[in-house]
Amino acid sequence: MSTSHFNTIRYLSLIALSAALLASGCSSRQTAQAPQAVEVKAMQVIQQDTPVTYEYVGQVKAKNEVQIKAKVSGNIVAKMVEGGARVSEGQPLFQIDRRQYEAALLNARATLAQAEAALNNSRRDTLRYQQLAAKNGIAQQTLDAQLAAEQQNAAAVDAYQAKARQAADDLDDTLIVAPFNGRIDVNDLSVGDYVTAGSTTLAAISSVNPVFIQFSMSENEYLQLAQHSSGTEPREWGGSLKLILSNGAKYPLAGRIAQVDKGLNTDTGTLTLKAVFDNPQQLLIPGMFARIVAEGEMRRGALLVPQRAVQQILGKTFVTVVAAGNKAESRPVQMGPRVGSLWVAEEGLTAGDQVIVEGFSKVQAGTPLQVVMVAPDDLATAEEQ
Incomplete structure (x- = not known):
């Protein structure tokens, strides 16, 4: 084979190999560009x-909550409960210094006794004057004056009786007691603090059983529940509500609608409701958030x-x-x-x-x-x- 013929074959082989490599590269690029599943x-x-249910975010509210204010002024001399404790109706909480009120009561009773003695004397005098007037022994004007004096003494007795009752009430009010079963807050006062009648708050107490869950629903949701239930009143379709706590746990007791606002809130367009739930274990604390679940219609x-x-x-x-x-x-x-x-x-x-x-x-x-x-x-x- 001649040298020129060999070179020709070699050249053609290189061209074929290059074409194959080029085709292989294009195929690889096309494969790479294809989208992967x-x-x-x-x-x-x-x-x-x-069965459709409707959920609403609600907040636990105390059914009864009151700020206890002092009815009399003075220094706290005794404190019978710690902040945050559970209290029972009538349980003593604070004692205000009672010495001045004891003195006021004794003074009121003494003054009342004097007025009662003066009234008794007036009545005896009136009886004698009436006997003399019947025999024309005194002028009618003298009898009238005595009757007026008796009436004045009787009015004085009534006034001093009222003051004595007020003094007794003030003395009783030096002992502060819980108005109902509940829990006292932690921002209470301490022994030695001075309280002013009608303005100083000694503590706040919230009832714990049962509790309210306050929530709101839209106008459309209200209509949806009302139109697909046996009654239009929220108390009728809201008789068996469920409660989901913030950690996702289901509250074991059912609740019911207890209060409905008078109308829609003009700013939000929602209706505010309160459901009542028994809370025997006092698991629900005012301020907690939970989800109210209401049963709605059946979607076929x-x-x-x-x-x-x-x-x-x-x-x-x-x-x-x-x-x-x-x-x-x-x-x-x-x-x-x-x-x-x-x-x-x-x-x-x-x-x-x-x-x-x-x-x-x-x-x-x-x-x-x-x-x-x-x-x-x-x-x-x-x-x-």
């Missing part, structure tokens, strides 16, 4: 008859999706569904009431849709999906873990 977890939309064939699948952006609500060809699709939806961990879908979904419950933050519209289907029980187990 993203693994997500999805769940079939649930369709079933569902309701469409339910997990709350974790719903995205709320700029006042709009979306879910990501598995569209044709296993591709992601963002779907605007209108949601209704929540039912446990699920949410009723009013518009935007059908019973045949599959909603992504995990991984939707990693995909965009049109992204290929590698779908792993899960059941509602799988989601509940994952949330518990």
Whole structure:
């Protein structure tokens, strides 16, 4: 074989190898540019008859709460209870120095005794004057003057009796007692503090059993509950309320609507209500937050999706569904009431849709999906873990 022929073959081989390498590189780039399927977890939309519940954020309020003010002035000489303690109706709390009130009572009683003695003398004089007047022994004017004097003495007795009762009440008011069963606050006064009648607050007491849960609902929610219940009065449809504590625990006792505001709040458009709950263990403390759960209507064939699948952006609500060809699709939806961990879908979904419950933050519209289907029980187990 000649040298020129060998070079020609070598040149053609290099060209073929370069073309193969170029084709291989282009194919690799095309493969790299192809979108990768993203693994997500999805769940079939649930369709079933569902009893709807309505939840409201409420705050525990004492049914009775009072600030105890001194009715008399003086120094506190004894304190019978510690701040934050439970107290019973009639239990002594504070003792105000009673010495001046004891003296005032003794003085009032002495003055009353003098007035009563003067009245008794007047009555005896009146009896003698009446006997003399009957025999024309004295002028009628003298008898009239004596009768007026007796009336004045009787009025004086009434006045001094009132002062004696007031002095006795003041003496009794030096002992401050609890007006009802409850718990006293921790901002109470101490021995030696001077209190002024009618202005100094010695302590505040709140009742602990039962308690109120105060909450508000919108006008539409009020109408929804009223129209789908046996009665329009809140006390009729709110007779068996449930309570969920801030840590997610269910309160064991049911409550009922006890008070309803006179009308809607003009600023918020909401109606304020108070539910009463028995609190025998005193677990509920005024100021705590909890969720009131009210039973509503039965939704026939309701469409339910997990709350974790719903995205709320700029006042709009979306879910990501598995569209044709296993591709992601963002779907605007209108949601209704929540039912446990699920949410009723009013518009935007059908019973045949599959909603992504995990991984939707990693995909965009049109992204290929590698779908792993899960059941509602799988989601509940994952949330518990």
